[in-house]
Every structure is written in structure tokens, then in C-alpha cells.
Amino acid sequence: MRSTAEARRVTVLNAAVSAFARTGFHATPVTAVAAAAGISEAYVFRLFSGKLGLFVAAAGACFERIATAIEAGAERAAGGSPEEVLDAMGRAYAELIADRDLLLFQVQAQAVTDIPEIAEAVRAGYRRVATFVQDRAGASDAQVQQFFAYGQLCHLIVTAGLEQVPEPWARALTAGIRHP
Amino acid sequence: MRSTAEARRVTVLNAAVSAFARTGFHATPVTAVAAAAGISEAYVFRLFSGKLGLFVAAAGACFERIATAIEAGAERAAGGSPEEVLDAMGRAYAELIADRDLLLFQVQAQAVTDIPEIAEAVRAGYRRVATFVQDRAGASDAQVQQFFAYGQLCHLIVTAGLEQVPEPWARALTAGIRHP
DNA sequence: CAAGTGTGTGAGTGCACACTTACAAACAAG
DNA sequence: CTTGTTTGTAAGTGTGCACTCACACACTTG
Secondary structure (H helix, E strand, O other), rough: OOOOOHHHHHOOOOOOOOHHHHHHHHHOOHHHHHHHOOOOOOHHHOOOOOOHHHHHHHHHHHHHHHHHHHHHHEEEEEEEEHHHHHHHHHHHHHHHHHHHHHHHHHHHHHHHHOOHHHHHHHHHHHHHHHHOOOOOOOOOHHHHHHHHHHHHHHHHHHOOOEEEOOOOOHHHHHHOOOOO | OOOOOOOOOHHHHHHHHHHHHHHHHHOOOOHHEEEEEEHHHHHHHHHHHHHHHHHHHHHHHHHHHHHHHHHHHHHHHHOOOHHHHHHHHHHHHHHHHHHHHHHHHHHHHHHHHOHHHHHHHHHHHHHHHHHHHHHHHHOOOHHHHHHHHHHHHHHHHHHHHHOOOOOOHHHHHHHOOOOO
């Protein structure tokens, strides 16, 4: 017994978030996740119920990490105005997604929401983050909406590689966005 | 000779935008596009250079349709203030994507930007739309950025099906968004 | 009518990949 | 030491799909 199944699951999930983030659900073979986790493909199938179960679990881990980072950011601005708390949350999020895995995973997950289980996982993730922002920052509906709108804009900037484009239109879209 | 190759290409591209929008690049077999277009798979491969060439061409058609719709919207508010023109563009876009194909295709395209040819097609599409908004509406950088941020928010709302979620967090995110 | 050109397909080929099964080694408990 | 349980894998199996090729039909031109 080299390791417990539960510890393996954590390792596999980290590998899965990274792998799915890069190549997406359909283009990522389970072999790739298994190799990145350092175990055999067969064992991944024993630890998770199929590729879909693995992806859904990875989505849970992804949003878990995002939620805790935003909570930590809010902690640092505790007691401030809604604007200050939102800003602290935004900074915490920006730091977290510097490695791009969590951001790209969200994009990939949104692209396969035609699979009901994944759609539900995405909703659950955003439900958690949105309710927290709403409650903890005490932000208005419009502020919450803006928070997410500019978060989604980051997805476009990163996937299209706009931070590398020097043209005026790209500069306008990336203006003021924190080091994506 | 039942039809010219050029006419077929148009038919196939319409079918391709629809099919790729629903199931994405990797999960959409060329057979599905061919069937939707009413021709054989083999002929699709003669009309386009591989599945990738087909997808890139479909991306061109998608952004072409978006650009012309926004241009038509701007036409209706010609001479107005930047806010009025932007609003008219937004309304035109909202009407256009009521059938969801163009919106979902953009999401799918963003998810496969790890393929360089697709990344370039996406950039080209947004370049066209963004420069037009910037020039034609005379909008400031911040206004252009906001226009796209809320456009991207629509992607999230539609892919996650948030318009069907009655909870407060979802209501906050969808507030004021035009019938997505 | 013969030869050429453009439109269209049926029938493959080969490969990647999701998932299974049979089996082995490590450890625990009596 | 034996029996049972958990961790782990090698070696398949079946299928779906991108892409090709040989061939047929439509239409034009000389």
C-alpha cells in the first residue's frame, strides 16, 4: 500500500485541472492525466467514475480553489466599503490565476456545458463564488454583475492572447486589467 | 453539375457554424456537418482543407455575420452620441444571437485557441468588431472595454443557463441583459 | 461524339482513445 | 502463515472518426 486512494485522488485532480485547462475535455485523453499524475490510466478509472466523473470532480476542485482565494482576499479588506472589498477580491483572483490553469479550465468547462453534469458543476461553482461576493462584499446587483463581466473579459484576453497584441483595439480591451 | 462549389461552401459553412456551436470542435465529427449540409463527408474534405480548415472558415463566417449586424445597428443610430451608437450596436447584437449559434460558436472557438490557426482567426474576428466599435461609435477605450466585458458576460449566462435559475445570485448576473 | 473539367460519393484504412479484465504486489488482522 | 482487503498495472477490446482513393455522373468545348 504505497498511498491511500484519497491522497491519490487529490494528486490526480491537480493533474486533471492542468491537463483539461490546456486541451479541454474532448481533446484530453485520460492517459495524459494519468501520466501527469504518475499513475496508470486504469487506476484513474478506478478512482473516478469515467472521464466525465473525473472532469466534474476537477471542476469542483477548480472552483474550490477560486472560492478560497477570494475569501482570503476579502479577509484582508474586512470592514471596508463594498468597493474596497470587491477590489481586494479582484486582486486575490488576479494573483491566483497568474498560472492560467484555473482561468483556462473555466473556459473549457463553459464550452462543454452541453453535457448536463458539467453544466450543473459550472452553475454550482459560480453559485458559490457569486453568493459569496454578494454577501461578503455587501455589493449591489450591478456591482456583482460588473465583477463577473470583467472577469469574463479576462477569459477573452487570455485565450486570444490579447496582451501580446500591440494594436489599439487590443490595448483598449486590456487597459487596466491586472497582469493576465 | 448540380451546384457550384462556391455555393456548396456557403451551405456547408452555415451547417458548420451550427454544428460546432452545439458540440465544439473536437466533439463534432465532420460527418455531422456533412449530414446537416446534405452532402457526403468526402466532399466536405474536398471543399475545405481538413476539419481545421473548415472550422477556421466557419469562424470567419461567424464573425462576418456579427460584424455586419453591428454595422447595421450603428447605421440606425448614425450621428448619435457614442452612448447611443453603442446601445444600438448592443441591441443589434442581442437580436442576432437570439438563436444562440453565433454566441456558442464564439465560446467554442475560444476554448480551442491552443490551436494557433484558430487563435489567429479569433483575434482577426475580434479585431474587426473592436476596431469598428471604436471607430464608428467614437467610443472611449473604457467604453469599448465595457461593451466587450458585458458581451462576454452573456456567454457565461447562456452557457450556464443562468436565465433559468431563479436564485438571487443568478438574477444579479442576468439583470438588464437583453433576452439572451 | 470525344476529351476534358468540375461535382459528387461509397467504401475503405489506420489510428486514437474510453473503458474492462485478469492479475500481482503490499499491507492488515487473526 | 493464511486469508482478506486495498493499491496498482499490463494488456487487451471495441468503437468512432479523420482522411483517402477509386470511381461515377453532369456539363462544357471543339
